[in-house]
Amino acid sequence: MVRRLLASLLIFSTCSTVLLVVGGAPPKKEAASAGPYAPKISPFSNEASFASKRIQVPRGFETSLFAAEPLLANPVCFCIDLKNRFYVAETFRLHDGVPDVRDHMDWLDDDLASRTVEDRVAMMKKHIGKDLPKWTVEHERIRLLEDTTGSGKADRSTVFADGFHHLADGIGAGLLARDGNVWYTCIPDFWLLRDPKGIGVASERRLLHHGYGVHVAFIGHDVHGLRFGPDGKIYFSSGDRGFHIQTEGRTVSCPDTGAVLRCNPDGSELEIIATGLRNPQELAFDQYGNLFTGDNNADHGDKARWVYIVEGGDSGWRGSYQYHRMPVALGPWNAEKLWHPAWDGQAA
Template identity: 45%
Template sequence: MSTARRKRPAAGCDENPNFLFDARASGAHIMMMRRYFIPLLSCVLVQAAAAEVVARKWSGTLNVPDPVACTVDEYGRVYVAATTRRKAADLDIREHPMWIADDVGLTTVEEKREFLKRELAPGRLRLPRGGLKDHNKDGSIDWQDLTVHSERVYQLRDTNGDGLADKMTVFAEGFNTEVTGIAAGILYHDGWVYLTCAPDLWRLKDTDDDGVADVREVVAHGFGMHIAYAGHDMHGPRLGPDGRIYWSIGDKGVSVTSKEGKKFHLPHEGAVLRVEPDGAGFEVFARGLRNVQEIAFDDFGNMFGVDNDADLPGERERLVYITDQSDSGWRCGHQYMKGASRWILEDRKS
């Protein structure tokens, strides 16, 4: 593997390691790689006659609050996506089952916004329900409580070269509208930090090297029109073998108009999406998925992802082979059909 690959870091990790290949001497078959884990541990693995793994806390005395995913730039700076909104502001339909019938009928982000403002108008909810509470302490539990908690991106760097991070900054924040999801995926590529935080795919840049993004652009908008199950968000952006950005979303749905004006309306499905790094050429790569996360490519460009089960007896977690323009058949309403869903019945039989 060419050491030039170091300048194109792998995608961020969402509960999985992010691998950076530091060096490889093909003659001796020695490979050294560094892993950055969500707890910001780094491991060095030397694959030789006797492999040795050494783990340490790379973040030193720094503690990153609520980390979800991470990515690394060519200078060794680590960017961590962190959430405070999960279930507190990005709600879980299991804590609000009386909304299911309405929720499965939502088809756009704006419809979701209107629904939340109607159902959570001041005075309608008298007691906390699940993670929904009076977060802004104004004496009312309403939709404005969904705007208190913000997702954040932190940047960590080693300024003195001792191998431990010693500086942490809030690289970006302010992701806190009533329809904002969680920051569940992050990728550094070519000077930009790409962040999956429904309803948007963002790209962020720090132009003056102060550790804070001063350029923020929406690459694509229109993701997550259902409340659905918590965690069925946008995940794991990856740089594909064709140079495009790939990522996935669970069955909270897609309704996107591309920069070229083409409409992609799949409001009840999970999907794998792709786009040019500058936001051009948005496409749906695969559809009809439940909640595929952490897509990855093999050496031949084949795509794989992982999905958990629907929390029903007999159904199984799965490793998914994902092909271009495929439809795996899942729709968000299947989640609530339990044993009556053909999709779930077939999964149990397979």
């Protein structure tokens, strides 16, 4: 039997990954708008179909196109619910509201000094000045795709949620759907969205956490990888933009490195599992409950890594290492071989 690999995987990403308030997260004010957000989306073309033919897959698999423009645009990640509906995180703020510090190196000292999202926003306002309104024009949003005929191709597309366009808002990079709930991460926030009317639009939004992304840092170092663990908690990863979160009367903070976290589905009992990561992506449990992630390399001689996530572990990365050049690029990360697999004489 030929296994079919749905080519929503051909929804090529432009990156490379909800208002009751819980745990003291501040409510957000929606900016006035002249009308519904309507970004420019390319018309239908055969580009995605042609691209699918170039994908190499194992014997017994094949690719087919599930969805492309104009049903969606600029996908970052997607998830599938029990009704086989696809929730797709679309980005329109990439380089159009979400900066990369490499394009603004005069911000670097202030950016490294940021300890909270509020620090980052103040820093951005200071440097952007009169151009500030341009940084909140484009939105992040979630698209809902459905195959209503069983043809294997999406034929219905609706905007499930949008309005994520504040100065602090980053790239929406994490989605998870279960039992009518949709969890969505868009720095600085972790949202729970619901569509109780069943009309394909999230009319209920609950803010579970606020405080991810204390630095501008490198674009794409976001909150992603949402998945349920064997304990029923939601596990997810955060890049080295860091976080500082006030929740349930306590502070959960890791401002200078990437991490893996978990919380209950209602956002409670947020905790850090492991730190010292650069930009961990998706998470995967094996049949024994062991947790793994893939971590990006830093482009200066180190290699991307598969990391076994040990509770309480620290893999050694700090965001400031990215900017070390002398005497060794990436500082201790390379000099002390912190990214290497186990070796005699390693630092830890």
